[in-house]
Amino acid sequence: MTTLATDVTRLLGIDLPIVQAGMSWASSSPELPLAVSRAGGLGVLAAGPMRPDDLRGAVRALRAGTDRPFAVNLPLYRKGAEEVMDLLLAERVPVLIASQGGPRRYLDRFQAAGTVCLHVVASPEHARKAADAGVDGLVVVGAEAGGHPPPELVSTLVIVRAVARAVPDLPLIASGGFADGAGLAAALALGAGAAQFGTRFLASTEANVHPAYQRAVLAASVTDAQPVGRDLGVIRALPNTFTRDMTKLEHDGADVEDRRARFAKSTLKMAAFDGDVDNGKIEAGQSAGLVDEVRPAAEIVRTLVAEYLAAVRSLPG
Structure with a gap:
């Protein structure tokens, strides 16, 4: 398997700087994150809409299905967040990606259990606060993202550079607008150690979404979202x-x-x-306009790597 080493891949123990976004419903079952983790990236289980028993079963299915790292994304505002945190601690998940709340609420407990803790931010100010709290890394979300982009709608191009300058020693995952290997090359050039792909993996055979939803994504232009x-x-x-x-x-x-x-x-x-x-x-993100077919997740990962290598080779000296 091809490996592309960055500070993020070393932190997470993965082979490729490719992170599948935690997407409610689409990755709220083990199939999609399992396929991405097996392919060398970081698969992410979306805990947002999941009942505790279903979440526990999905985490165990992931652990049984691969020896590769995987993550659970937890929106801290969800109902029963404390119960979910207790569950994830008991299951000793390898990576936690938390959003929509402050990291001090969970950080000490999970790091003591050996979990790598990533926090989602959308501004240099929040990045500094998360860094001061002691998070292991950040997911930096720009305006192009689907789901919940930053309210100020600062582009990924700008926000990732701003956060990289604000916390230069912290591993970053860039999120928002990435759909292909050229986007991955751009993310690494901006100072991130990986790119997060959401809408691209919505259009995967393992995504747990209705076919009508996928058809809407495939039909979208870059201006529709x-x-x-x-x-x-x-x-x-x-x-x-x-x-x-x-x-x-x-x-x-x-x-x-x-x-x-x-x-x-x-x-x-x-x-x-x-x-x-x-x-x-x-x-869906603006990158829906760059996605035109549903493919297996592992094939998407392999294509992202091939496109990344081609993009890098095409750059001048």
Whole structure:
């Protein structure tokens, strides 16, 4: 197997600087993270929507299915987060990727258990706070990302450089807008030690999402994934009834509670699990416009490596 060594691969014990994003529903079962970890990257189980018993079973399936490292992504705002942390500590997960909260809430316990702790940030200020708390590394999210981009919508190109300058000694994973090996080369050039791929792995055979959701991603252009939900926790999503309603409410200056009610009426589960791509939240990054086929995850990893090597060879001297 090809290996590409960086500070991130050394920290995590993986062969390739390729991280599959933790995506609710899409990677809330073991199939996708297992395939990515087996291929040499870091597969990430998305704990956000998972019931504790299902999460425990998925972690054990991952451990039984590979001797390679894997991660669990935990949004700290989710209901029952403390119970989930106790579960993950008991299961001694190799890597924790935490988001939407402060690292001091979990850090000492997990590091004492031998878990590598990565924290998701979207600003130099939060990066410095996480570094001061003692995290092992950071996932730096830019505006191009699907799901929850930074509310200020600073591009990945800028935010990764800003964070790399703010915390120069901390391993970084760049996230937002990456879909191919040229993007991986760009991430490493920016100062990251790996790139995180979300939307690219949405279009994988192992992604646990409805075919209608995948078809929407494949049909998208680079301009389709738009941010909605100002003041409510911005998401980037593909156009449908939900995004049109939200855009109109925002344009008309609707009261925040009216917007909150409409925002909550539609869910990611409706689109990703039930296949209601008209009324649900079709969360996807701008890189959807660079994705045009569903492929096995391991094949995606191999292609990313080949494209990366070709991109690097094409650079001048």
